[in-house]
Amino acid sequence: MTQAYPNLLKPLDLGFTALKNRVLMGSMHTGLEDRFWNIHKLARYFAERAEGGVGLMVTGGFSPNMVGQLSPFASTMNNRGTAILHRHVTSEVHDAGGKICLQLLHAGRYSYHPFSVSASATKAPITPFKAKALSTKAVDKQIDDFVSAAKLAKLARYDGVEVMGSEGYFINQFLCERTNKRKDKWGGPFENRMQLPVEIVRRMREAVGPDFIIIYRLSMLDLVEGGQTWDQVVKLGKAIEQAGATIINTGIGWHEARVPTIVTSVPRGGFSEVTAKFYGEVSIPVCTTNRINTPEKGEEILASGKADMVSMARPLLADSEFVRKAQENRSDEINTCIACNQACLDHVFQLKRASCLVNPRACHETELVLTVAPVRRRVAVVGAGPAGLAAATTAAKRGHLVTLFEADGQIGGQFNYAKRIPGKEEFFETLRYYQRQIELLDIDLQLNTRVDADLLKKDGFDDVIIATGVKPRTPGIPGIDHPKVLGYLDVLKHNKPVGKSVAVIGAGGIGFDVSEFLTHDFSHHPEGQQADFEDWKAEWGVQPDFEGPGGLAERKPTSSPRKIYLMQRKTSKVGGGLGKTSGWVHRNSLKHRDVEMLGGCSYDRIDDQGLHITLSDKDGKALETRVLDVDNVVICAGQEPFRTLYDELASEGIKTHLIGGADVAEELDAKRAIRQGTEVAAGV
Numbered sequence: 001m002t003q004a005y006p007n008l009l010k011p012l013d014l015g016f017t018a019l020k021n022r023v024l025m026g027s028m029h030t031g032l033e034d035r036f037w038n039i040h041k042l043a044r045y046f047a048e049r050a051e052g053g054v055g056l057m058v059t060g061g062f063s064p065n066m067v068g069q070l071s072p073f074a075s076t077m078n079n080r081g082t083a084i085l086h087r088h089v090t091s092e093v094h095d096a097g098g099k100i101c102l103q104l105l106h107a108g109r110y111s112y113h114p115f116s117v118s119a120s121a122t123k124a125p126i127t128p129f130k131a132k133a134l135s136t137k138a139v140d141k142q143i144d145d146f147v148s149a150a151k152l153a154k155l156a157r158y159d160g161v162e163v164m165g166s167e168g169y170f171i172n173q174f175l176c177e178r179t180n181k182r183k184d185k186w187g188g189p190f191e192n193r194m195q196l197p198v199e200i201v202r203r204m205r206e207a208v209g210p211d212f213i214i215i216y217r218l219s220m221l222d223l224v225e226g227g228q229t230w231d232q233v234v235k236l237g238k239a240i241e242q243a244g245a246t247i248i249n250t251g252i253g254w255h256e257a258r259v260p261t262i263v264t265s266v267p268r269g270g271f272s273e274v275t276a277k278f279y280g281e282v283s284i285p286v287c288t289t290n291r292i293n294t295p296e297k298g299e300e301i302l303a304s305g306k307a308d309m310v311s312m313a314r315p316l317l318a319d320s321e322f323v324r325k326a327q328e329n330r331s332d333e334i335n336t337c338i339a340c341n342q343a344c345l346d347h348v349f350q351l352k353r354a355s356c357l358v359n360p361r362a363c364h365e366t367e368l369v370l371t372v373a374p375v376r377r378r379v380a381v382v383g384a385g386p387a388g389l390a391a392a393t394t395a396a397k398r399g400h401l402v403t404l405f406e407a408d409g410q411i412g413g414q415f416n417y418a419k420r421i422p423g424k425e426e427f428f429e430t431l432r433y434y435q436r437q438i439e440l441l442d443i444d445l446q447l448n449t450r451v452d453a454d455l456l457k458k459d460g461f462d463d464v465i466i467a468t469g470v471k472p473r474t475p476g477i478p479g480i481d482h483p484k485v486l487g488y489l490d491v492l493k494h495n496k497p498v499g500k501s502v503a504v505i506g507a508g509g510i511g512f513d514v515s516e517f518l519t520h521d522f523s524h525h526p527e528g529q530q531a532d533f534e535d536w537k538a539e540w541g542v543q544p545d546f547e548g549p550g551g552l553a554e555r556k557p558t559s560s561p562r563k564i565y566l567m568q569r570k571t572s573k574v575g576g577g578l579g580k581t582s583g584w585v586h587r588n589s590l591k592h593r594d595v596e597m598l599g600g601c602s603y604d605r606i607d608d609q610g611l612h613i614t615l616s617d618k619d620g621k622a623l624e625t626r627v628l629d630v631d632n633v634v635i636c637a638g639q640e641p642f643r644t645l646y647d648e649l650a651s652e653g654i655k656t657h658l659i660g661g662a663d664v665a666e667e668l669d670a671k672r673a674i675r676q677g678t679e680v681a682a683g684v
């Protein structure tokens with residue numbers, strides 16, 4: 001068999017040790033690190049990825065001391081007991097043939113507790129706590145703590161450490177004028193400001209000896225005002241090499257940056273251009289990162305000489321066998337990360353355990369176990385949306401004989417409309433994955449088949465899983481039958497023409513997505529294609545050559561083919577219910593296209609004049625009435641369960657399993673649909 005990804009899968013010789021390929025599983029906080037009693041879960045999580053063939057893994061961030069903790073009692077590596085406990089992780093990983101480094105992350109002013117410290121007394125916009133400035137001596141103490149933590153990582157038998165120098169954390173806070181106003185030897189000119197990371201790496205290398213990996217995560221593009229210039233980044237990178245680092249990894253953007261760096265609308269692999277610019281400045285291996293989610297993209301980046309390694313974090317959460325599938329030319333079987341952040345980063349920011357929207361087993365490896373079914377049963381799954389697809393493929397993997405019925409001519413349910421939204425092209429990959437699994441698992445897929453109770457009764461299945469999804473809600477607004485009213489399915493499924501001015505009723509995820517769709521210029525950027533990175537940089541205000549402070553530029557205005565009003569009845573922030581780590585991107589993107597967002601609306605009537613609304617304040621007091629003179633009103637007012645089939649079967653006493661939107665439509669998303677489908681099928 002020919003090797004499909006020769007550059008990606010080539011070993012990397014680090015002198016004292018070798019990595020079996022160029023894939024680094026980047027650091028991700030999962031929440032399992034924070035509590036010692038989860039150590040076996042953490043060990044299995046990493047071991048599954050080591051078994052999947054990844055070259056090197058990096059753990060979530062561990063603070064070298066208490067003040068640097070991300071939140072109270074969060075993961076810390078500061079004593080021998082913890083180090084010995086971590087041998088559970090390292091031994092399981094080594095037994096599986098893998099290698100793993102511990103990430104050392106001092107949060108500085110990003111710490112979510114009142115004892116945070118930083119270069120200067122400043123407060124980050126993303127935490128409520130103002131950090132205290134460290135004394136000159138106390139800075140030295142932080143360095144000592146980094147060094148001690150690295151020694152403990154060695155005691156724990158990690159293969160090395162990654163020093164987190166980017167994303168706006170402690171080290172980054174010393175590097176930039178924005179946060180470092182010090183007058184002592186750790187402040188002032190850049191040569192002083194960069195001494196903190198250089199000293200950390202230098203003293204660490206002295207302490208751990210030559211045969212221990214030290215990865216340094218270098219902030220190559222801060223994406224904040226007062227960030228480093230390109231010359232400074234290069235100067236620091238060279239000094240870090242001299243200080244004894246083994247690998248330089250790329251860091252892009254501070255957490256407080258207002259430029260998206262990893263959400264799904266960021267073009268695949270775009271930021272590898274930054275690493276490419278740095279590549280060649282040092283002679284140690286350089287790793288690139290951000291939005292690389294397929295072996296093809298990784299191979300293309302390495303083949304074109306932009307880096308020596310690629311870091312993929314979330315893609316390894318989505319599919320622990322990513323590398324093995326690539327090695328075996330089975331990349332079409334990879335469950336691709338769609339960069340939604342819904343179950344990983346959003347969970348972490350809500351202090352919940354991370355998982356993955358497309359792979360609910362992620363971080364639950366010891367709990368959501370898929371056993372071979374003791375008896376092979378005939379299972380019918382009705383509806384091939386995310387819930388039904390997850391249920392059908394899980395049941396078939398366990399050995400059941402599965403028939404999957406779908407009324408439509410294609411699988412995917414509502415995901416077929418999600419994938420049409422500009423910036424959400426990745427959602428196509430989930431459907432590609434399931435389509436391939438259906439073939440591999442020999443699932444009897446019956447498209448264009450609307451199932452009724454008689455059909456199910458006739459075929460005598462052992463188990464019936466109902467995943468018939470949702471139907472859009474039609475609000476009782478006077479004039480709702482007016483010809484200018486459309487549903488979101490009219491727009492996204494039936495391609496009905498839409499005029500130049502539009503009122504969108506409902507500002508949930510779908511209202512935002514429909515507005516994105518209607519404000520998009522498809523003549524410039526056709527449907528199904530991700531944005532060109534140069535256009536994307538111009539839209540978000542990133543300098544084409546990344547040279548100036550923080551790499552920021554003036555944002556280029558983006559014109560919209562339509563005037564859009566996006567409305568909700570609540571008086572809270574419009575779009576406030578969107579994802580924690582992605583909602584701001586959606587809001588910002590629409591504001592940039594002059595979408596007018598209105599909260600506190602009541603919809604009085606729709607007629608030839610347009611949409612009549614009353615705007616009220618949070619106490620319900622009417623402030624003004626308006627007539628929005630629009631060509632169309634598009635309804636995105638949520639959904640209701642569609643379960644006539646379930647009710648029919650229940651009335652005849654036939655027991656079924658009910659999952660996805662057909663079960664509960666309120667706050668339904670694909671994360672819940674897929675998880676519920678998987679869990680139900682794990683038990684049939």
Ligand code: FAD
Pocket residue numbers: 340342382383384385386387388405406407408411412413414415417418421449450451452467468469470492509510513514642645659660661662668669670671673
């Ligand atoms: P559905 O997807 O509705 O699937 C139900 C399926 O059952 C349909 O294919 C239907 O044809 C079929 N069916 C119904 N009755 C029968 C019958 N009698 N016989 C046979 N087949 C039948 N969620 C997220 O988590 N993140 C997002 O970013 C996101 N973006 C979205 C963007 C848009 C534009 C839309 C419309 C939705 C988005 N969603 C998103 C929501 C997500 O798609 C839904 O939560 C998910 O599809 C629900 O899955 P489901 O399987 O329960 O139902």
Ligand code: NAP
Pocket residue numbers: 342473474475476505506507508509510511513567568569570579636637638639666667668669670
């Ligand atoms: P949703 O998030 O529940 O939003 C429904 C919107 O309709 C709300 O703005 C609601 O706000 C309004 N509404 C509800 N009842 C109404 C009524 N009777 N009359 C007028 N307005 C009404 O649902 P959705 O937008 O349909 O999305 C469905 C699911 O898909 C969501 O759970 C979402 O998580 C998921 N999704 C996620 C994303 C994502 O990017 N993560 C994208 C798309 C969809 P008011 O009550 O204030 O008016």
Ligand code: SF4
Pocket residue numbers: 314315317318336337338339340341342343344345355356357358359
């Ligand atoms: Fe990727 Fe979404 Fe899974 Fe996170 S939850 S790993 S972003 S698919």
